Amino acid sequence: MKAFIALPVVWVFLTLAVFFMAQRLHKRLGWAVTTPILVTILVLILFLSLFDIDFETYDNGGKFLSFFLGPSVVALGVLFYEKLDEIKSNLMPFCISVFVGGVSSILSLIFILLAFKAPEILIRSLAPKSVTTPIAIEVAKSVGGVPSITAGVVIAVGIFGNAFGIHILKLLGITSKTAIGTALGTASHGIGTARALEESKLAGVYSGLALCVNGLVTAITTPFIIEWWMG
Template identity: 45%
Template structure:
């Protein structure tokens, strides 16, 4: 059974599970069958069933993790394709992203405080809406728990991918620009990936929302937390 702990075998299992999860959602059209969510659940079951430790699995997982940052940078391609349109709306976009950043940070830390969360947990939740590399760096800066932040970021992204467009439709937000920006701002890379599946225009604005919210969150989170008395 030693082959089960081989990092290349585990890497192949990861790709295989994700491929079939993606195929399942495409065949069924069920939003709740999100490929990332299904892949995470299936991999956890696999590791538990065969008693494989996370550290062993992560030896292969690091080969995938390496591509996370370049993948975020690659989101700039659809953004470039919509550059001329974006230039004409730059000020409203920046103001909306600034508002999204502030509301995102303030709402989660205030709710966490009211529900009795500890200081460390509150600080770890603050950068929940930005992509994992940025969120973890912000958490380290404010002395939160990076591993908790990473888990929360994944959950937020999955929730946004599953419910984001449905919520926007329910609230009668019909503009592709507003929908794309909202998905990128609230659900980072996972939401942007979902927006990409809709169309390049949605994906471009989601990329912009992800990027601007990441910058604003990295710059403003410590200041916001100090003003609220959490630092």
């Protein structure tokens, strides 16, 4: 049995099968907490813990899937180009809002964690928490964080933005649909953007664009902010 579960195909198959079923479930229910990625991760962790299988064994197969994160991040550059091409006029105010929002996300997170005297490894892992998971993972790796902690928190941030973002913004007096979209995409990436799309088509477009711009902003600024602040 030990030799069998060490085979990569076992874990590639299980991951594909669980993900497929999680997508099915999400299509039927459509709740923020049934986001396929969250369900898939929870089911797999539960399965591994239940059968007392360690993560290294799972990653024998898992690494074949995560390998494709490399070229997929490059593919995001293509998506960003297509998205930015959608809006030709008046991009400047939008870019300023996203830039300020994205950088303040990194700075405020570092500030609060330092105030709580949290260990440095957490600061390095969570600094890119607002951007789309693949970029956040790469940023965490390059600043010496733990990519798995990053992935978990980034997904949680997305679900929070999806479930409460709009209520919080309306409570604070924001009425513009485009402003709501921009904020959701900047603070809570793709999972937040899914909610913006439900609000209105326009909010969805701005949210998708904000996700792209903040992806670039965070990828480029985080290493320098961390280096400057933490040394």
